[in-house]
Amino acid sequence: MDKLFSSSSSRPANNHRLLIQLSQVVKVYKTAAGDFPALRGITADIYAGEFVGVIGKSGAGKTTLLNMITGADMISSGEVIFNAPDGKNTSIHNLSENSLAVWRGCNVGIIHQSFQLLPMLSLVENIMLPVDFSGNYKRRFSKERAIELLKLVELEDHAYKLPAYISGGQKQRVAIARSLANDPPIIVADEPTGSLDTLTAETIFEIFEKLIEQGRTIIMVTHDNNLSPRFTRRLHIADGIITADSGFHLVSIQEQ
């Protein structure tokens, strides 16, 4: 497994490096009924290796915050700064559209509640597809690597099946494998267990914890407060502001 991720061996599991700085992030949506402030000044530092839970009710601004971190949507004011391992800092909302796509492709894996797998393609094809497609950050990506990724989520035996033949939990594991295709240091997940039963959700958390042990950083949105013990860091948000931040703890999962 170590060989699978080129960077994981050179990436200490707990280097406590500052990874993402959110600085006074504001997002205002213009609607017919007037301006709607979805985020009203979010400031937080996220460190490499954290498992961050963004917890809040529907409409609190959780998904908007994820979109600010991935650069999927434009920021109204404030900054999101990504600190690369080489010490280079990037203010992602100041990048051109193309550079942002390249940055995202190299650094972020995205997981959705509803999996977003193409039902007419086999699991292995689903994993290879986005990498095959984008010219921006193309790198050598073989079927063998796709199978390796499926192995990581324990689905290699199903590689040539269509999504219709596997369960919801298995679909989400495929989506996780796909998000890892470019070996990104950051995984963002929007309610990844939202359509799964508790038992199946558990298998997803086990995979996430494995990824954290490898030194990856995961930022996960949930409305389910019961999940909060699973995170190493909890950002509670309501009405577009952080109401509680458990803070960065030097105690890592491995040391617990």
Next chain:
Amino acid sequence: MNDASSAPIIQLRQVVKRFKTAAGEYIGLRGVDVDIMAGQFVAIVGKSGSGKSTMLNMITGIDHPTSGEVLVNGVNIYKITENERSLWRGQNLGIVFQFFQLLPMLTLLENTMLPMDYCNAFSPLERPERAMELLKMVGLQEQAHKLPAAVSSGQQQAAAIARALATDPPIIVADEPTGNLDSRSSEEIIELFNQLVVQGKTIILVTHDPSITKRTTRTLIISDGKIIDETVAKALPLLNHTQMLKVTQLLEYKQMPAGATIIHKGEHIDYFFMIARGEVEVVLQPPKRSELTLAHLGEGEFFGEVELVHGGDSIASVRATPDSPVQLVALHRKDFTEMLVGSPLTEESISRIVQARLAENRAADRRGRWW
């Protein structure tokens, strides 16, 4: 409507699907026969677990039938290899899903280009242009370079429709396409489907949404893995799906040539007749006078109920119109009676119709005598 003589674009023949589960075998489809003609806008409805999505998966080749055949555009899709089917699907079907299934890392434009790349349709240089045209058509020109996460659910579904159209397939298949949208976005998506039907596409969708079934040209109700007879569904809408299915299984099918008499006045009647196709005339033939036409009945209407309810002989003659043959589905007296016992709403509605028809008949009879 369509040319009745042309071959159906989709044919399901005795399609059976069994699933093996930990709890044992489960039957998803129990022998489904359906013909869908090119240009039809078809809704498949039914309760959760009735087999709707399974039926759709049989048409897309996403799942395999246990037995039976599916022909789409002349191709027996389970007689070809998985690879051939993959290519066939890309050329013939555009598929739209409830949860959109857009790739989160790709822009709407890139998502729309995917099927063209995958099926090698259109030249690589044409693809971005075509994708942009399709996004324009669904009103997403401005959003083309955004990621799915940055647009609304309705816009994501519109992009998924653009993607479904990428290879210019003749058939669009959609599974609960408005199931995850607010009513206004749903309305926009339905309008898009309507435009596609006008352009000649065949659309088949599974839905719970009554605002869609109002707009489709045809509704197939599926219950317990079987298709309810469409004439029964139209003629007896107050039955529940289980009752409709029971009636479907008891039907007898009759075809009458143009102008043929189906019932003679005064004859003893043992059947309730529903009109599947064509028209009938209900006529009185007073002795030595020219006949009186009481009514024209068309598809989804019925006759024979007056006699069954009242136990008497036929009060009028019924015959096929002179210009076209008539297809009928008939329910025997004892099954008809049992159905009314099981459905008080249906009984009430039928007895209102009986009262109205008897009144018309008496009025006409009087006129007949005077003239």
